[in-house]
Amino acid sequence: MKEKYIYLLTLVSLCLPAYSQEENHHHHAHMEHSSHEGHSNHRLNQPLNVMGAHTHPKGEWMFTYKYMHMKMDGMRRGTSSKSSSDIFDAGYVVSPDDMRMDMHMFSFMYAPTDNFTFMVMAEYLNKEMNLDVKPGMAANMTNNGSTRAKTESDGWGDTKLMGLFAMTDHASPHNFIIGMGLSVPTGSINQKDRTPAPGGPSRNYLPASMQLGSGTWDLLPSISYEYSWTQLSLGSQLSGIFRPGRNSREYSLGDQVNLKQWATYQLNDIISVNAGWGYQWQDYMGGKQEDILRTPPNPMLGDRTIPTAFSSNYGGHTMDAFAGIQLHGGEGIFEKQRLAFEVRAPFYEDLNGYQMETKYTATIAWSLEF
Numbered sequence: 001m002k003e004k005y006i007y008l009l010t011l012v013s014l015c016l017p018a019y020s021q022e023e024n025h026h027h028h029a030h031m032e033h034s035s036h037e038g039h040s041n042h043r044l045n046q047p048l049n050v051m052g053a054h055t056h057p058k059g060e061w062m063f064t065y066k067y068m069h070m071k072m073d074g075m076r077r078g079t080s081s082k083s084s085s086d087i088f089d090a091g092y093v094v095s096p097d098d099m100r101m102d103m104h105m106f107s108f109m110y111a112p113t114d115n116f117t118f119m120v121m122a123e124y125l126n127k128e129m130n131l132d133v134k135p136g137m138a139a140n141m142t143n144n145g146s147t148r149a150k151t152e153s154d155g156w157g158d159t160k161l162m163g164l165f166a167m168t169d170h171a172s173p174h175n176f177i178i179g180m181g182l183s184v185p186t187g188s189i190n191q192k193d194r195t196p197a198p199g200g201p202s203r204n205y206l207p208a209s210m211q212l213g214s215g216t217w218d219l220l221p222s223i224s225y226e227y228s229w230t231q232l233s234l235g236s237q238l239s240g241i242f243r244p245g246r247n248s249r250e251y252s253l254g255d256q257v258n259l260k261q262w263a264t265y266q267l268n269d270i271i272s273v274n275a276g277w278g279y280q281w282q283d284y285m286g287g288k289q290e291d292i293l294r295t296p297p298n299p300m301l302g303d304r305t306i307p308t309a310f311s312s313n314y315g316g317h318t319m320d321a322f323a324g325i326q327l328h329g330g331e332g333i334f335e336k337q338r339l340a341f342e343v344r345a346p347f348y349e350d351l352n353g354y355q356m357e358t359k360y361t362a363t364i365a366w367s368l369e370f
């Protein structure tokens with residue numbers, strides 16, 4: 001536990017010097033910048049996966065709809081890929097094979113003052129996971145002889161509330177924001193579907209990775225800094241998810257620390273492009289998932305049911321890269337709108353225990369600002 005907070009502090013201290021150094025140039029850059037009309041657009045250029053790194057001037061509001069598709073395929077242990085038969089050899093009876101998640105996110109931002117912006121976010125999720133069942137006796141005893149199974153869940157996820165404090169002026173090329181958020185457990189952790197089970201498939205609780213929410217009240221602190229020139233902006237954000245306590249099913253998803261760095265470039269009045277990278281650390285799952293079968297009905301089949309049932313198969317280190325393109329409204333009725341696309345894929349995954357590999361995430365978003 002102590003180790004991870006030291007880790008967090010180190011990341012914070014890496015981010016801060018960048019801010020204090022920039023401060024020296026503040027007045028000069030500000031003079032140059034205030035004459036440039038397009039500047040206020042910059043805060044809408046940010047990559048779609050970066051949240052809470054911009055605020056609005058007093059009285060302004062913004063609505064965003066995002067659609068996200070994520071694909072996971074195959075298993076991994078640490079940094080090496082594993083096949084389903086590797087998972088069976090490790091003693092498991094069932095192995096996840098591939099998974100997809102589709103997410104509809106609705107967010108609303110409003111700025112009662114120049115220094116404070118409030119944000120509410122809701123999400124609707126649909127998840128599907130395909131499973132491989134160990135052939136032979138295991139498939140016969142738990143899955144009517146079939147080596148394939150499919151599970152699905154859908155519904156509303158957790159709702160996030162966020163307060164964003166702008167530490168710099170809106171006309172300034174500096175954009176320094178401190179965010180404090182809360183994730184309200186509105187998402188279900190009681191989703192069930194037909195799974196392989198003793199005596200044949202039956203309706204059972206799905207593992208945490210197939211549930212819609214965390215089940216815990218989570219704290220979402222963040223600190224973001226971005227510097228904008230006329231066309232180019234460079235930003236970085238450190239954020240975390242901290243989950244005190246356990247949920248009603250006696251587990252808690254691992255705490256998370258995220259570091260993201262990005263560059264955006266405004267090509268003309270309409271088009272901007274962005275690219276960046278992120279590092280994510282997530283702790284092991286806390287506690288144990290109650291009501292999930294961990295031991296196969298017959299010891300002859302194997303020692304363990306499925307990797308997702310075990311807390312030690314959650315968490316790890318991931319680094320990913322992302323790139324996006326955004327279309328801004330230009331003039332007329334589209335002036336206050338934005339259409340954005342983004343793709344994101346990991347280039348490094350060091351996962352705890354046995355887990356699915358993430359392949360890519362694609363996002364499309366539409367925003368309206370008033």
Ligand SMILES: [Cu+2]
Nearest residue numbers: 054056062109
């Ligand atoms: Cu906004």
